Amino acid sequence: MKSFDVPVVYRSPLISAIKKKRKEEDRMKKDFSPTMLDFGPLKIYLARHFGFCYGVENAIDIAFRTIDENPGKRIFLLSEMIHNPQVNADLRNSGVQFLQDNKGTQIIPFETVTADDIVLIPAFGTTLTIEKKLRDIGIQVEEYNTTCPFVEKVWNRSEVIAQKAYTIVIHGKPSHEETRATFSHAAANAPSVVVKDMQQT
Structure with missing residues (x-):
């Protein structure tokens, strides 16, 4: 299995x-x-x-490697890398700027981002709409995408299910980044709905 270069401060x-x-x-x-x-x-x-987990270690590795390999470049993160205050604070202290909060509220307008900047996609992934916005700016979305491979596996599975004419039911917090991203990818292929709890079923 792949190993990651995660700062020792994060490892007990x-x-x-x-x-x-x-x-x-x-x-x-x-x-x-x-x-x-x-x-x-x-x-x-x-x-x-x-x-x-694997996806988080992968995201942390990519984020800090990106910082090390791009001195002097503006580096943005769509929102929190992961739900870990220390990791997010360390990224901010390393000069990474957050474009949105974890609810999707804009902190820094996309209009201020240029094609010369780097935008990291967090481990949760992002919506197709945001991916398109970034591509339209000229950002290489794939190069700094830290989306967890297991999150992408869910997206790929929803695409397969969609081919069988099923509706995709996503269980999760509607405002969570991963839920929003998963809904976006699923809804591109099939009728999709987010269910918060059993009362909503």
């Missing part, structure tokens, strides 16, 4: 050791039982999957 030695041990014991990730840390009178259970 304890958590890394636990994840490494679990990976060695269960390479196919079929055991979903929690990990127990036994400190005698205190036992701590950790979920099987926790910490930064």
Whole structure:
């Protein structure tokens, strides 16, 4: 599996050791039982999957590599890279400017972005409308796209389902970046609806 260059400040030695041990014991990730840390009178259970996932590590790696490889260039991020205040603060402190907040409210107008700038697409992905806006400006969308491969897998699956004339039902928070992006990609191919909770079904 691909490994990523994620700043060490984001990695706990304890958590890394636990994840490494679990990976060695269960390479196919079929055991979903929690990990127990036994400190005698205190036992701590950790979920099987926790910490930064593959998609998040990929996004962080791309973002910081982009900063390192492009000194002096204006670098924008559509919205939060991930929902981690430290990572987002570190990106801001490295000069990355956020175009939108995580609800899609514009902070910096797209009209101020030029073809010479870099725009990172966060791990959540983005809507087709925003992709088109960026392309119209002259931004190379694919080059700095950190969309999680598993998010893209959902989009691809919705395209396959659409070919069978199904309606796509997306369960998620309607205002969340990933939900908005997934709805956009799904709705391009089939009738699609976002369902927030069971009461809406």
